[in-house]
Amino acid sequence: MSVNPMTAKEVATKVVNKESFFLLDVRNEDAFQDWKVEGENIQYLNVPYFDLLDGVGEILPKLPQDQEVLVVCAKEGSSIMVAEMLSEEGKTVAYLKGGMKAWSEHLEPVKVGDLKDGGELFQFVRIGKGCLSYMVVSNGEAALIDATRMTGVYTDFAQEIGAIITHVFDTHLHADHISGGRKIAEATNATYWLPPKDAQEVTFRYQPLEEGQDVTIGNTTITIQPLYSPGHTIGSTSFIIDESYLLSGDILFIDSIGRPDLAGLAEDWVGDLRETLYTRYKELSDELIVLPAHFMIMEELNDDGSVSEKLGTLFAKNHGLNIEDEAAFREMVTGNLPPQPNAYQEIREMNMGKISPDEEKQREMEIGPNRCAVR
Structure with a gap:
């Protein structure tokens, strides 16, 4: 399955329209707690990228079965790698293009x-x-x-x-x-x-x-x-x-x-x-x-x-x-x-x-x- 890049503008549209989506943030916990993509109908899972280097098997039960997962990191590199691993496991997945830096600048x-x-x-x-x-x-x-x-x-x-x-x-x-x-x-x-x-x-x-x-x-x-x-x-x-x-x-x-x-x-x-x-x-x-x-x-x-x-x-x-x-x-x-x-x-x-x-x-x-x- 392919990994879809999602722009900050597309994510912003989802937030403003109060759409429901699932967000996997792979930054460290302190960065996630300090500042994240916020919205009324977002479900969150925060797992640091370094905890996923050996695979994503342990988090699969925590992810939705019938909903796209948006992976977010600081600059996009880590989220692309995690998204590709999830895609190989059959998940429908996207990543935030440009990461939280792009989110900050939109x-x-x-x-x-x-x-x-x-x-x-x-x-x-x-x-x-x-x-x-x-x-x-x-x-x-x-x-x-x-x-x-x-x-x-x-x-x-x-x-x-x-x-x-x-x-x-x-x-x-x-x-x-x-x-x-x-x-x-x-x-x-x-x-x-x-x-x-x-x-x-x-x-x-x-x-x-x-x-x-x-x-x-x-x-x-x-x-x-x-x-x-x-x-x-x-x-x-x-x-x-x-x-x-x-x-x-x-x-x-x-x-x-x-x-x-x-x-x-x-x-x-x-x-x-x-x-x-x-x-x-x-x-x-x-x-x-x-x-x-x-x-x-x-x-x-x-x-x-x-x-x-x-x-x-x-x-x-x-x-x-x-x-x-x-x-x-x-x-x-x-x-x-x-x-x-x-x-x-x-x-x-x-x-x-x-x-x-x-x-x-x-x-x-x-x-x-x-x-x-x-x-």
């Missing part, structure tokens, strides 16, 4: 709304990493927000829809993933915007992004309005787009809130976080559609694979927005901080322009889940 564009004058808003879902980025399109121009390092996805998509990228924004200096914003801006001759309070150590030129500096896209009525919203970082800035959408960066998520400690200043910034969430955001319209820069759990995805919710709904249901006592809020935030993101100090330095690791090193720096939330 981006899926989803249209999330129509804007004025024929404009459109797209969300790019990085399903394996939980990152969300955005493209605002109007009258042949496009603006990017929180682009990842897979820059070709954005430039190719803009070309496909006939748009020229003229503005690139980062809501803050990222610590969990490498920004592609500056690289895209240089390639397209777009203006690169960055909050100046987060940019004090950067080594490159940028356009300071501050509240009150509204940016119009495509010479139409579509505006991107910066809203200073510190707490995740000292410079964190949200955006109100077309008076309808709130791009909340790493401050507010669907099921959680942002963490204030990635610069080592949790006790200092937790007050800023509360001020942003409980005062600045509270003054906004409940009808704004919140579009965050991350999601933490698969349940946050909508049926079409996008991630969004009305601000009023989040104020009613998000636990992080409903802690009246400030001391209790501080304790909840500082007492529930997850582990630091993988290589986050190096990622910050790269986003400052201080280091320039090669492509393979960048991939290694980003391996693992995003850890930007307090839940």
Whole structure:
């Protein structure tokens, strides 16, 4: 029997459609427990590759009899070998092409709304990493927000829809993933915007992004309005787009809130976080559609694979927005901080322009889940 390669896009489609499938992960147990392909109807078996070198006979009773088995490893090599052994035993089997590295890098564009004058808003879902980025399109121009390092996805998509990228924004200096914003801006001759309070150590030129500096896209009525919203970082800035959408960066998520400690200043910034969430955001319209820069759990995805919710709904249901006592809020935030993101100090330095690791090193720096939330 043959072994079928399955792309990250194909696996993502299964996850979004909540299809049932069986996944055999042959990475070490600690890697599997830390980060894996997640989905609502996935059955898992984790057996390290080295335990299967002498054959797959012992795990055959644990595998489904009438269902394809998807084998996953870090880069694909080990999964191909295990898949071939299973195929020789008569199993219907596939492997994840490119392994978990490919899963980490896959981006899926989803249209999330129509804007004025024929404009459109797209969300790019990085399903394996939980990152969300955005493209605002109007009258042949496009603006990017929180682009990842897979820059070709954005430039190719803009070309496909006939748009020229003229503005690139980062809501803050990222610590969990490498920004592609500056690289895209240089390639397209777009203006690169960055909050100046987060940019004090950067080594490159940028356009300071501050509240009150509204940016119009495509010479139409579509505006991107910066809203200073510190707490995740000292410079964190949200955006109100077309008076309808709130791009909340790493401050507010669907099921959680942002963490204030990635610069080592949790006790200092937790007050800023509360001020942003409980005062600045509270003054906004409940009808704004919140579009965050991350999601933490698969349940946050909508049926079409996008991630969004009305601000009023989040104020009613998000636990992080409903802690009246400030001391209790501080304790909840500082007492529930997850582990630091993988290589986050190096990622910050790269986003400052201080280091320039090669492509393979960048991939290694980003391996693992995003850890930007307090839940």
